[in-house]
Structure formats: structure tokens, C-alpha cells
Amino acid sequence: IIIAVNCLVFLLWQNVRLRRFMHKHFTLSLRGIVVDYRFHTLFTHFWSHNSEGHLLANMLTLWFFGTECVAMLGVSSFLSALPCSGHLLWLLPDRLALCRVRAADPCKVQDVAYDLNLGASGAINAIVAYNILTFPSRIILVWFLFPVPSAFLGTLFLAKDLHGLYTGQSHIGNAAHIGGTFVGLAAWLALKRRSVWY
Numbered sequence: 001i002i003i004a005v006n007c008l009v010f011l012l013w014q015n016v017r018l019r020r021f022m023h024k025h026f027t028l029s030l031r032g033i034v035v036d037y038r039f040h041t042l043f044t045h046f047w048s049h050n051s052e053g054h055l056l057a058n059m060l061t062l063w064f065f066g067t068e069c070v071a072m073l074g075v076s077s078f079l080s081a082l083p084c085s086g087h088l089l090w091l092l093p094d095r096l097a098l099c100r101v102r103a104a105d106p107c108k109v110q111d112v113a114y115d116l117n118l119g120a121s122g123a124i125n126a127i128v129a130y131n132i133l134t135f136p137s138r139i140i141l142v143w144f145l146f147p148v149p150s151a152f153l154g155t156l157f158l159a160k161d162l163h164g165l166y167t168g169q170s171h172i173g174n175a176a177h178i179g180g181t182f183v184g185l186a187a188w189l190a191l192k193r194r195s196v197w198y
Helices: 002-013 016-025 030-034 041-047 052-073 075-087 092-104 106-112 120-134 150-167 174-197
Strands: 139-142 146-149
Touching (some): 052 120, 139 150
């Protein structure tokens, strides 16, 4: 169902007549929340993808890692984690950008408020992080060719996102990725603590 909804939203994005509506209601921005009060975009933006490749990569990852996470967490816990991971730390890239732009050119500060963010990858990262923490020594075939321990691969991706967030030179949602990773970590720690108590 989740994959079907993502695909449906992507098809809606391809309709030129709906493009303004989709930008308004299926992306997240600082201005959209603070000025326009479009709080629903906190939940709708994480169904959006910016390209066929983005959609395919996320849906394949969701299929491989998500199926196992549903089996471990249960459907209700799995679904409740998606909204959190989709919008956690959504303000971070905007605030960092505001600091950089204000220092470089104060006249461009207003433009940052209009930056549009997608959160689909944040939700996917939560699933992947939980799976990697649960099975850190599992071997993952990168591009179906190169065997890499999952913990090492997860560390590389986190380092890449931290670097992109720090430099501000990345065109992907690094903060959403990191936010999703923290949600996966929180879920893993919570379940680990519960298993100790029981």
C-alpha cells in the first residue's frame, strides 16, 4: 500500500495542471509552515519524489528493508514511525542556510524561506537504520555486486549526509536523511530496552 501511494503521488506530480497544487501541498518549506500555516505538509511531503530514479531507489529499499521491519515491529508501529522520520529535523537545513546566506548576502535571506523539501528519503532512512542496527554484521550487495557489511555501509551514508549538511553544497535532503536515521535509532533503542525489561 505504501509503495502504491508513493507511485500515485509521483504520477500526480507528472500532471502539469496539478504542479502548483503539488508544490503547495506536497512539499515542505519554512514559509509554508510559519507564514501560510500549511501544517498538513509535515505529513504529505514525505510521499513526494523528484525523479523516477529517486522513486525507484526508495521503493526498492522499502521493499527489501521494509518487509523485514514490518515483520519485526508490526504494522502499527511501523506506520507510526513513518510520519516522525519524514519530518524530523525539517527546519535544520533552512536554519543552517539562513546563517550562511545572512553572512554572505543579507538581501537573499528571504529566498531560503521558499526552499522546498521532500521527506520520502527520511522515512526510508529510518527503516534502513533500524534494520542495520538490528543486523549490523549482515552483508549487503551494493548494486547487487559488491558485498559490504551493513554497519559499514550505514556509517558511510551517515558521514556523507553530515558532510552535505555541514557544507550546504548538496542538492539532496541531508537533514531529512539524518532525521530518519535518528528515528530508526530511537526505535531500535526503545525496543531493545523493552526486550531487557521483559
